[in-house]
Structure formats: structure tokens, C-alpha cells
Amino acid sequence: MGNYFTDYHCHLLPALDDGAVDVRESLDMARTLSSFGFATVHCTPHLIRGGYENDPPRVIRAVQLMQRRLDEEGISLRLVPGNEHYLDQYLPELLPGGLRAGNSRYLLVEVPFQAGPELLRPIVQTFSKHGLAPLIAHPERCRAFDPAAKKGGLWGALSLALGKESEPDLADSGIVELKRSGCRFQGNLGSFAGYYGYEVRERALLFLRHGLYSCLGTDAHSGEKLWDMLVAGYAVVESVLGEAATHDLLRGTQLDNGA
Template identity: 30%
Template sequence: MIDLHSHLLPNIDDGSKSLRASLRMANEAVENGIEAALMTPHHMNGHYVNHKADVIQLTSQFQEHLDKENIPLQVFPSQEVRINGGLIEALDNDDILFADDSNRYLLLEFPDDDVPTYSEDMIFKIMQRGISIQIAHPERNTKIMADPDILYSLIEKGAIAQVTASSYVGSFGKKVQKFAESIIAHNLAHVFVSDAHDLPNRDYEMREALNKLNSVMGKAYQQQFEKNAEAIIDGNNVEKLIPEPIVKRRFFNGF
């Protein structure tokens, strides 16, 4: 199993505060069936700046610690990049890491409660460069929850979306769980990730999420999610089903 989104690197963002915690999290990942994981520290989010060269070096050092401790987890450098006005410049300056060696898949994060008005235009400019956008945890974005058409529009235009496994199995509460289920049922998500942090309710629940997906949506859908993770880390095409808009129920007084 491949995890495309995790915060295991110690002392670099809000994911892990010590090497000991990072090694424990790595063991938990292996116990959950994960064999390879992208290290995706926050970048340019207003709190953390983790430059490409630094993440590459720290990931290599962490792999050495994993090997020394005989933890069978392969780790690769990447970033969770916050959409911001300096993103295009950062791309031009080669300070952005991707999910794959061919620089095709970029993990993009919105603020928790907003999708900036310039997002669609900036994403279009990025995709014109041959870069595919992965949208991080849309099921937890309150703006998207209130207006699912935002996500539908982005997916329809070629973006792909990650759903956090813990969201799908209910660790973030019923509201987030229901929206994650709806995203998946409407073909607006393409892969599960852990988004693991050393925080409460931020554990590895990838196997649980895939088992639920198999039960709810069928074996073929579950296998598609697993194959898509492999395709992304290899820089290959993701398998997509036709996206469908989420129609929210509206109630009007007097009707």
C-alpha cells in the first residue's frame, strides 16, 4: 500500500515533534499495511516554509533512521503546498516537490475554511504547465462542504482529489464522514491518504477505509483507489470515473 500524504518528518511542521515519535508513526504505518510513503510537510502555508532541498535532505536522513531500526518503510520527499500568491514563482524557482520524479502531480492545499477566489485561475495556469493538481482533504474544507460545486468544477477541469482515510471512517465526526462518502459516491475522489500527524484522531486508518470502500462501493472501486496511488507516485495516468455534481437539499418555507 502507498501513502501519498503524511507528516512523519520530525521537527519540520505540525506532524511530529521528535524522531522517536516519527519512528513510532512509521511502525504504525507498516502495521496498517503501508510499504511506501511520501513525506509531505506543509509548505508556504503561513506557518511553515519547507524548501525543496531541505525536505530532500531530511527525508534521506529519516530513511537512514528507518533502515537502522529495521522498519520496512520506504519514504520519498514531497510537499503539501498551500495555494498562495507566490506559488507560480516557487515553481519557476524549482522550490516545489511533486509526488513523482517526473514532476507531474502537485499536492495542493486550501485554507481549512476557504477556497480563495483566485484558485481556479491559478490552478488553470499550473495545469497549463502539464502539472496535475491533487486537492488535499476537500472533505474537511468548510467552503467546499457548503458549496460542493467548487470541487465538482475543479475535478471536471482535470484536478484529482485525495480523501483522508480517517475522514471516511468517521474519526473527524459524522458531518465530515458523510461528506467524504458523498464525494466518493459522486466520483469526485481518486485516492485515500493517511495525512498522518502525531495528534489525536490522526492515525493510520488506510486499511479500514479501503475495507469500507470495498463493502460500500465494490471491489473494483477499492482496487481503483489503490492503483491510482501507484499511478500517481509513478507519474502515470490516474483512472477516473465521470464526476457527478453533489446536489444539496434545499428547503423553502411555504412550499
Template identity: 30%
Template sequence: MLIDLHSHLLPNIDDGSKSLRASIRMAKEAVDSGIKAALMTPHHMNGHYVNHKDDVIRLTSEFQKHLDNNDIGLQVFPSQEVRINGGLLQALDDDDILFADESNRYLLLEFPDDDVPTYSKDMIFQIMQRGITVEIAHPERNTKIMSTPSILFDLIEAGAVAQVTASSYVGTFGKKVEKFAEEIIKHNLAHVFVSDAHDLPNRDYEMVEAMAKLEKQMGRDYQELFETNAEAILDGDNVTNLVPEPIVKRKFFSKF
């Protein structure tokens, strides 16, 4: 059973689905791709979208009713993709943050596409001091992490976990992203695949394809690890961690 921990299916609240009809279609595609359960993770506090906890819970419940009425066998749960920002700790204090699990253990955290703010390490430390495990969204597409992969290694070594978008790993976002996703996985710096599905071209479900490639490249046990880790995160249990290894960037020196 595949579990998708990152998707933008809820209609009309962020850059994901733009209509209930599109959301229903995407949910059907998810089920056809072998996904049985999915987190609804609309963007929150990213400078464009604010999706408060109570609103996401209500909208997810309404969406589940539409799925049931259309005989679509997808179980959906409320969550958020939270952008790291100066107000995050206060939002946690105000109980306006949703987690990947009901025990409030795993927090899906997003960095800006091209940066990891200088305060990130300190803030993530403060978050983890509260017993929260930070789950990093799509590090393989972050240009700062691509140029300085030690950022990701330090976070994973400190206890964070990371998602890799399935489409990244199978090449949908280009060769550079694909190769970096492979490096992240080979160095034990990723724990699960997610769809990060949007109602946009090239932003659909490629979980099965990614799992097949993972089994081919890393072996059956590694592939099963990604499946069981997704279930563990949804249930608030411990993920299986492999020993993280630093990605050493190759440098080429000319004699002249």
C-alpha cells in the first residue's frame, strides 16, 4: 500500500487544484497509482498562502465526503506544508499548525526554492526541542542545498527526515534534479517518496515508477524501507534511519 505524505488536492486554496472537479480527477489518479491514503498539505505561511489549521481540517473532511460519494477509495488526512518563517514558533504556540500525524510529531517544513535562511538551523533546533521531528520537503529541488549539500547532511544528522518528490527521482524535473535526488538517496539522506501532486503539467503521480527505480538501483529492502517509513510517519512512529553520509562534491582542478 502506498501512502502519499505530500499533495495539493484540496481545491482553490493554493497553487494546487483549482476546482473540486480537478480534485476528484486527481484523487482517481492517485488511487489508480496504488495510493490508498494521502495527506492534504496546502501551503501555509509561505508569503502567498495562509491555510489555518481549522480551515484545512474542515476542508479535508468535506473533500473526504465528496470522495466517498464518488466511490473513490482514497483516505485523506489534514496537514500543511509549512514554510519556514519568523512566525513559525508563535504559530506552534497558537496551535495553528498541522502535522503529518495525529500525535503532532512530524512537521512538513518547506524552504524557499533557492535558499535555506540563515536562521533555519537555530529554528529547527528549537522546534525539535519540543519533541517535533522536522520533515524536509523536496530538498532535491532547492538550489541552495544542491550547491551546498552539507546543509541537508547536517539537518539529517541532527534528527530531521527528508522527502524526495517521486517525479524528481524519475527525471520529470530534468537531469540535474534527477541526479541530485539519486545522490541524496545513495547517501541515506532521504526517507520517503511523495507525489507533491498539483493540478499542473508534469506534477502528477509517479510513485510507482519511483519505487520501481529505487528497487532497481538500491535493492528491494531499500524500496520497502521507503514504504514502511511513510506508514510510520503517518502513524507517528519511528522511521527507520540509515546512517547518513555526506555528499562530497567533485572538484576539477586545472594544471594551468
């Protein structure tokens, strides 16, 4: 495939959060990612006040140390400092000095999995005041973006999956409105591979078919079964988009273009 993919969401840095536990595991993950075709990895440890206090200076220093180890080991991977910012009451105060996704205006944001749409309404305006926009991590895993919610939650999702209801029209849905207003969305390769369950996989495919993703990430927390997940997730995305469009998504071409 060549090495030109970009992983926009990865917990590769050692001992900062619930990701890699030590340098040895980080190196194992890095070798797998490089072998698969990734050239750039955005290191995005959790930033949660009262939980994971991974402020930008700490992350930047950790990236510098880890990059040095990768270079010493001959692993062709460029690390970029970032954060997975938790969407809570503390997020607005973190925005002015927040680590962006490379040279873009986007910050990776994790929406609480069980949160409703009410948390998301003010998000774009808050970001825009600082010249920023949210890159929302794995929306397929979040209840706030569940297109089956209006159809009865779990039963709606199952009815859709079993073919008892037509695929929902996302034209006026909350997630499409957020994209129109400036949000971008990062899908997890593991979601397409079924690593988070059937419902998440179906939502991921729905969002993929509707062109809602601007980039992908591994969201890798360890080296265990990482290669298998990459292969399976890639195969599913390619089966929907074809090779060229899959490569564009894995390179973050749309995100770079602001699309």
C-alpha cells in the first residue's frame, strides 16, 4: 500500500492514559501501524479534568521522547501531539491552548457515550470564538448521533438492521446539521470491523455511506489484535467506497481541505 495513511486518533504514548502501558507496547503498536501503511500518527491521550490531566506540554514532551525511540528503532512513523478532549464543562477553558489535529483548525473531541443532543448544540459556537472547530471522535459510538433513537432506540436499530424499516434519511438529522455548521467526524476502523458490537458497526456503515466522515483513526489502545482490526476495518470500508476513496479517507484528504 505504501506508507501514507494518517491515524487521527491513537493512544500510542506510554503510561499517559488507558492506552499503551509502557514503551515496549508503544513500539509494538508503532511497528504494526507502520507495517500497515501509516506514515503519521496523531497521539491523542485523553484530556479529562479530574481524570487524565494530559495538558499540551506533557503530551508534546512525551511525543518528543517517543519519536526519538522510534527513530532509534528505525520505525518510519511521524508522531503528532494531540489530545482526545472530553466534552464537559471544562472544555471551553482548554480551547485557547488546545492541541489541534496537525496544522488544521480542528480539535479532537470525545462526546460522552450516553449524552444527548443538548450537549452538542452550543459546541460549534464555542469553538468558533477561538477560530476552531470540533473533530468529533467515533460518532458511531455515541447515543447523541443514533439515527434510530427517534424510532425507538434499540428496537429501532434492530428493525433497521433486520430490514423491517427503511434506512433513515439523514438529510435533516442532527449529525448532518453539525457537519454543515462546521463539525467534522472521525470514524474508528474498529467500528467497521465490529469491535464495538453490531449496532455500532451498522451506524458506522450508515455514516460512511452518507459521506459523513472526514478522516479515520485506529483509536488503538494496545498492540493486541491491532493488525487483525486494521485488516478487517480496511476491508469493510473499501467494500463500500472502493480503493481510491478509502485511501483518501485514510489520508484525511477531506480534513486537510476543510471539507
